[in-house]
Amino acid sequence: MTSSAVLQFPPLSADQSEAHLRQKLAWYADAWDLAQDLAQGIEEIVAIDTRSPEQYQAGHICGAVSFPHRTMTAETLAALDRSRVYVTYCDGIGCNGSTKGAWKLAAAGFQVKELIGGLDFWLRDGHPVATGDAPGSWPEAAALPDCGC
Template sequence: MSFVLLTSPASAEQAVSHFAAKLSYETDVSDVHNDLEAGVPGLVVVDTRGPDAWEQGHLPGAIHLPTRQITERATQEIPPGVVAVTYCWGPGCNGSTKAALEFAKLGYQVKEMIGGYEYWVREGFPVRTVNGVRRRQGDELTVVPTGAACDC
């Protein structure tokens, strides 16, 4: 008996639809990092965590807008027509999902950065703290030790 095949896989057509839709809702830390480094216009990265978490460290260039404040502050702070990219702590937290929902309710196009702050740090990308910008060595479970890109 196969545990994988206990539930039949979707048809190829259904799979295309599912995975294409999933990619329209999500992005990952590597793609966000690449776009920020390249200065891609039309994206606003939003840290949806509370003030203590923000001060501990956040993505350089991110805007701090905690989830509970999005409804009251977003339209004054986030220009219309941009894509809001939300992030929170990491895979064990759905704060960025809640934030993405609030942005969508306000009419914004939005993507959730899967992996959140945790995977941003684990991949060795820079973070801004009260002491400036710093970078940790990448975690071998998330990056190739030689510095090569995963090329996925």
């Protein structure tokens, strides 16, 4: 009889799974969900690019503000609006800049989520980017690509 590799560790109960997955969704946002909120002008959401100013200038999520994680301190974070939810991102899954930025924000008492896959997944999904020092805004003509899920 062949044993199951999947069932070697039995699944949680439905209630335990629901609680775990709800919590997981509370920690992360994906590119499509963030794009939808930015396109709709949801003011409670602020995207923060945690990369260097040079990387931000080369291309960033439309509307995102540049706030490198290396410059986040109690003093620099004090200027942020505590009523907002901040979505941090960096280059992608191989970079932990968004995690470091999210940790600093959370430690300072801010609500935060991380963008799954960072700018890499954002670009793969075909969402618009801005260049230069200014955050830019969502292009009015930009349509949201179909997420497919």
